[in-house]
Amino acid sequence: MVNPKGITASLYVTCIVDQLYPQVGVSVVNVLRKLGVHVEFPVDQSCCGQPLFNSGYVSQARELALRVIESFKDSEYIVVPSGSCAAMFREFYPGLFESDPKLHKLAQDFSKKVYEFSEFLVEVLNVNQVKSSSDGLHTFHTSCHMLRELGVKNQPLSLLEGVQGIQTVDLPHRDVCCGFGGTFSVKYPHISEAMLSDKVDNVLSTSCDILVSCDMSCLMNIGGALTRNKSEIKVKHLAEILDEESS
Amino acid sequence: MKNLGTPKDIFLESIRDCLGKNEGQPVIQRGNLSQSTWELQQLSEDLRLSLNKDIDGLTTKLSATAEARGWNVHHPVNMEGILDVISEITKKWGSTDITRTDQEVFYEYSIDSGLSNLGCKITTIARTDLQEDRIRLREDIISSGIGITGADYAVAETGSVVILPRKGLSRLVSVVPPVHIALVRKQDILRSLDDVFLLRRLDYHLGNDMGSYLNFITGPSRTADIEQTIVIGVHGPKEVHMLLLD
Amino acid sequence: MAEIKTKNFLASSQMAIKDPQLRQALEKVGTGFDGARREAIEEISEAKWEEWRLKAREIKEHTIENLDYYLDMLYTNVTKAGGHVHFARDDNEANAIVSKLVEANNIQIATKSKSMVSEELGLNGVLESLGVDVYETDLGEYIIQLAGETPSHLVAPALHKTKGQVASLFQDKLGIPYNEDIEAMAKTAREILRDKFLNADLGISGANFLVAETGSLVIITNEGNGRLCTSAPRIHIGITGMEKVIPSLEDLATFLRLLPRSATGQRLTSYVSIVTGPRRVTDEDGPEQFHLIIVDNGRSKMLADPKLREALYCIRCGACLNICPVYQKVGGHAYGWVYPGPIGSIVTPNLTVLQNAKDLPFASSLCGACREACPIKINIPRMLLNLREELVQPNSNANSTSKFSEDIAAKSYTKLMKHPGILKLGTMILTGLQKPFLKGGVISSVPIPPLSIWTRSRDLPKLPDKTFHQIWKDSLKDNQDNNG
Secondary structure (H helix, E strand, O other), X not given: OOOOOOXXXXXXXXXXXXXXXXXXXXXXXXXXXXXXXXXXXXOOOOOOOHHHHHOOOHHHHHHHHXXXXXXXXXXXXXXXXXXXXXXXXXXXXXXXXXXXXXXXXXXXXXXXXXXXXXXXXXXXXXXXXXXXXXXXXXXXXXXXXXXXOOOOOOHHHHHHHOOEOOEEOOOOOOOOOOOOOOOHHHHOHHHHHHHHHHHHHHHHHOOOOEEEEOOHHHHHHHHHHHHHOOOOOEEEEHHHHHHOOOO | OOOOOOHHHHHHHHHHHHHOOOOOOOOOOOHHHHOOHHHHHHXXXXXXXXXXXXXXXXXXXXXXXXXXXXXXXXXXXXXXXXXXXXXXXXXXXXXXXXXXXXXXXHHHOOOHHHHHHOOOEEEEOOOOOOHHHXXXXXXXXXXXXXXXXXXXXXXXXXOEEEEXXXXXXXXXXXXXXXXXXXXXXXXXXXXXXXXXXXHHHHHHHOOOOOOXXXXXXXXXXXXXXXXXXXXXXXXXXXXXXXXXXX | OOOOOHHHHHHHHHHHHHOXXXXXXXXXXXXXXXXXXXXXXXXXXXXXXXXXXXXXXXXXXXXXXXXXXXXXXXXXXHHHOOOEEEEEOOHHHHHHHHHHHHHHOOOOEEEEOOOHHHHHHOHHHHHHHOOOEEEEOOHHHHHHHHHOOOOOOOOOOOOOOOHHHHHHHHHHHHOOOOOOOHHHHHHHHHHHHHHHHHHOOEEEEOOOEEEOOXXXXXXXXXXXXXXXXXXXXXXXXXXXXXXXXXXOHHHHHHHHHHHHHHHHOOOOOOEEEEEOOOOOOOOOOOOOEEEEEEEOOOHHHHHHOOOOHHHHHOOOOOHHHHXXXXXXXXXXXXXXOOOOHHHHHHHHHHHOOHHHHOOHHHOOOOOOHHXXXXXXXXXXXXXXXXXXXXXXXXXXXOOOHHHHHHHHHHHHHHHHHHOHHHHHHHHHHHHHXXXXXXXXXXXXXXXXXXXXXXXOOOOEEOOOOOOHHHHHHHHHHHHOOOOO
16 A cells, blocks of 8 residues: 555554553554554653553653653654553643643644544544454443543444454443553552453453454453453454454 | 621632632623613513414423423313313312412413312412411311412423412412312413523513512422432322413 | 541442442442433433533633622622521531521421532531431431431432332331332321421521522422422521522523433423522512521632632532442442542542542542533543642642652652663563463462552463564564555
8 A cells, every 4th residue: 555645653652562562563553554654663752651640640740741742752643552641642741731831832732743543544544444354253442531531432443343344243331431540440459340340241241252442451451350250352452453464 | 907897708708819809800791691671671572472473382392391291281172171170180089179379370260160069179379467377278288189370481391380479379289289280371381491581580670579489390299219210209299280271 | 517437438438349238229320310311411412412511611610700799699689589698618607507597596397408518517416406306308318317327429318228228227217117119118208207397497408509690599309398398487598509609590591401411311300499588478478587508618729729610610410420430339428428429529528638538539540431421511530630639749748658659659650661771671570570470371460569459350461572662673663664
């Protein structure tokens, strides 16, 4: 495929993908390249600061934010395979620097370049179908920050439906939180576990083979409970699905 | 230390402190509070004209919303029809003790003699200044099985009957007896809540009293306080009837 | 002031989750009220709903920004209608005003319709100490008064009880045979309370709204108890928070559309009563005196903070509770004070002591469902974040060993993340260290917190051989545009 627009995208890979699920990052790169996008990866990128920000450590989050903004200062588009980290960039970064007009402007300019992965495909590349195929019955979990901070709702679903010959099933209560919530999951584990248990029940009720989402943190949470419950259901990032092609 | 004066002054001064404001700082008026009486009059006249053109449509809409909110809606065509409806209700409830308010609608439709002929005992709310009369009146209302009122307005949007307090109208007639019957004249049907409030505001702006109690009744009394299960008829009426009169 | 148990959140919420009867009672929260709310919105269309929400928010913003002006206007117009307005800065002042009225008017029996502010003030206890017989008359409030409990929900105070529990309570306290038929229980309450309404000297109500232009108090009810409380006794006292005022009756129309739909999915409640002053000489009945007590009791703190000010836009519909996955699990009592759920986690720490309620702002996964359900679009998650920030600031008094270690952790995390070199080294060490814990390709138990907490009920993925950074450097980078 050619790249008529000559688009270059910088990948913000996220900590969890970098450290735990690098294959998701590889898939993001593969899919973007398949669509003709030139991919860059600023190697000195750091955590977005959300774990600190959500715990109230705003000044520390600010330090990391400045670092991220600096890493991506030359980027045209910043693609993030996580609704949650993308929300941190887009919805919360500018607010971190409200008292400093110069930095505030910098953060605002930065935030305008940020797109969640599925959103980038649909809204920027105008792609609704990626040549790919995936076996088995799929269901989709909507992550909270992607839906309610970014307002990204239908984009991942339409991309999933666009996969050749795909079988999908609706996840009941798809948009209810899985109970992760970052430090919430270890600060109030009993509540987090109770929420997770509902999510797992809903996933199991679909009899799906693969649970798809756009946030590996949710999938680490739900997937961890699925394997613990001896379930065979696999969890995959949407990018992994779009990266698969039958030979 | 500033001498702040009354509790009200102190309270309001504290609020201004919180908001970072000074006393007497001008308020940017929102649209509707700066309306003049003349504007409200114009709006009310327009409203009346448009309502009069659509009495049938409003009646249909009101019937539908009122039914959905739990009213039993009746369309009696004449005096006989009204008495038939009431008579059915008295039979169903085995109750012939009726209290009614003293509102204009009962001069147009004088139901008393007809109901007496059916064997009903009718107590009419009539104003009295004597304390013992008022106590007796209250006891009569309590022992009544059916309360009948008119309506100042009915609201098609919500299926509500609106009653304004005044001479001849007890607040209790529509809430204490287990059955409430409201007589609604079709020309009193308004389209929406906005209409009610526009008319009430105009009246208030014209210097009339707001009245101590403006009550919207939308269906029977109900609760969902135990296991979110709806039960009809808690402290107010279990059954409500709306009679739409031409 | 009502007893504050916010410090116990962790223990109370743990107990709540283990309580099978509470589980059963809470099961319907998501489907019942919230399901009805969604249906009601669907009926009128999302677009219309959004239009009403924006209008309501605009009214609230305007009124709160000019609160002094509208309270002054309200005062003038209540007074003009023959009522009395009292201003109370805190619970002591409010309770003293009520006490004085009780004594001056020789009050023996008081009936109350639902008022969350009176719960804040602990008013029932004050009235009882004056020898007044106080009866809560809302069915849910009546139940919890009998049980000696506090409300667990803004709209349905006895939501935490199953019908079986209510039946046992009625059997114990009222001496009637056990009968868990809900209709029969409602009938029992009607019969018992009917007499109280008619013999009470004093009726106490809250207010859903106060209308400045006409000096009116608005209450929105379903049972009819509110009408009886405000009509039958010779004195009516309305007690409410200062944020309840709105400019005009026309503004009220918007809120009448939003509140019942958000609370229970009803298009309108059975009753909306607009009280303006006491009975007029020409009225047949109604109270001889009308008193309105406007309470601050800590609301100023939220008013003074532009970041928290919008908490005062709340109309107490309970939609954020019903949709909240945390509330659905722990119920209202775990929150430890009058206002539970997401909005409670903002209001309670501000009306009580923030440092003692420090668990509440953190007891949220920040999923944002509350903001989506809120008819006034109150940004609850954002305010929770603001309170978290306030709590971890170096000068914060929330000092504890856990805060100390969290501070250290936050600093180290920042340092680590700013220096990818150290991070890389750490990852390599961890990748080596994970080997003893690997079982079937996942890590199912780690003896060190917080990972040990995580692995209580979920596995951790195995650390991969290479991070994405390494893969990029080793193979991915050079393949650029080869697929083209």
